[in-house]
Amino acid sequence: MGKLGKKRKAANAKVDPDHSYSIGEAMALVKEVNTTKFDASIDLHIRLGVDPRKADQAIRGTITLPNGTGKSKTVLVLCTPDKEQEAKDAGADHVGLDDYIQKIKNGWTDIDVIVAAPNVMAKIGQIGRILGPRGLMPNPKSGTVTPNVAQAVNDVKGGKISFRVDKYGIIHSSVGRVSFTAEKLVENASELIKLIDKMKPSSAKGIYMKSISVASTMSPGIKIDPRSIN
Numbered sequence: 083m084g085k086l087g088k089k090r091k092a093a094n095a096k097v098d099p100d101h102s103y104s105i106g107e108a109m110a111l112v113k114e115v116n117t118t119k120f121d122a123s124i125d126l127h128i129r130l131g132v133d134p135r136k137a138d139q140a141i142r143g144t145i146t147l148p149n150g151t152g153k154s155k156t157v158l159v160l161c162t163p164d165k166e167q168e169a170k171d172a173g174a175d176h177v178g179l180d181d182y183i184q185k186i187k188n189g190w191t192d193i194d195v196i197v198a199a200p201n202v203m204a205k206i207g208q209i210g211r212i213l214g215p216r217g218l219m220p221n222p223k224s225g226t227v228t229p230n231v232a233q234a235v236n237d238v239k240g241g242k243i244s245f246r247v248d249k250y251g252i253i254h255s256s257v258g259r260v261s262f263t264a265e266k267l268v269e270n271a272s273e274l275i276k277l278i279d280k281m282k283p284s285s286a287k288g289i290y291m292k293s294i295s296v297a298s299t300m301s302p303g304i305k306i307d308p309r310s311i312n
Contacts, residue, residue, distance in 0.1 A: 093115035096114065096115050097111065099253070102306065102309055104306075104310035105310045106264065106310070108296050108306045109264040109265075111304055112149075113298075115302060118298070118299055121259045121260055122260045122296050122299035123298065124256065124257055124262070124296060125296065125297055126294065126296050127252060127294070127303070128252065128278060128291060128293075129291075129293045130247060130251050130278075130292065131251070131287070131290050132247060132286050133286075134250075134251055136285065139286055142222050142244070142246035143241065143246075143278075144235060144242055145243060145274055146240060146241050147257065147270040147271050147274070148269045148273055150257035150258075151243060151256050151257070153256070155239065157173075157238050158174070158175065158176040158193045158195070158197070159174040160178070160182060160198045160199070160202050160220070161179060161198065161223075161231055162202060172236055172238045173235055174237070175193070176193065185211060186213070191213075193218065195218070196213065196219070196220050196226060197234040197235060198220035198231075203220070217244075217262065225237060243255060257274060257296075258270050272311055275291075280289075
């Protein structure tokens with residue numbers, strides 16, 4: 083492991099790894115210990131007491147954060163020609179079908195979200211092995227497979243995000259940027275945590291939310307006391 087720089091050492095010294103902070107304290111602190119020169123992402127990490135291998139415990143969903151994510155997402159809409167103008171008017175960055183499927187086959191994945199009309203999903207299936215591992219495969223549960231492609235584009239551009247538990251039982255999600263006020267970060271994080279809490283499956287036993295932490299890009303993790311979420 084490489085040596086820590088002076089800034090990272092100073093940041094680490096400000097965080098007590100054994101203490102669980104209130105959500106307000108944590109969001110103020112994560113801004114303070116950020117060491118990057120760019121507007122870093124603030125990410126929430128929620129460890130759940132679930133078994134992701136069981137279908138009813140594979141937590142996933144979408145949410146539109148009250149204050150957005152602070153990141154402009156690049157959206158590709160795959161649809162038939164009759165939907166193209168609708169998608170473009172809504173602000174989609176790329177619109178088409180066969181030409182983009184071929185581009186993706188050739189290795190192009192310079193996009194954040196793919197929205198698809200239901201009637202083209204059969205064609206998209208042929209690139210599922212490329213999109214799936216990258217988290218780009220359109221899915222009805224995340225609202226990215228829909229006949230109303232304009233609304234889906236508006237939702238994504240307006241701060242709608244998707245989340246899902248990984249194989250270790252953890253949900254990782256951005257809740258804003260370092261440039262956000264601590265108050266806005268608290269609002270975003272609280273909404274996400276409350277939604278996930280409501281999604282607790284009846285088959286999950288024991289403690290549901292085992293731990294919550296927040297960190298910016300390259301900063302130390304800060305534990306959050308779940309009891310501080312109103």
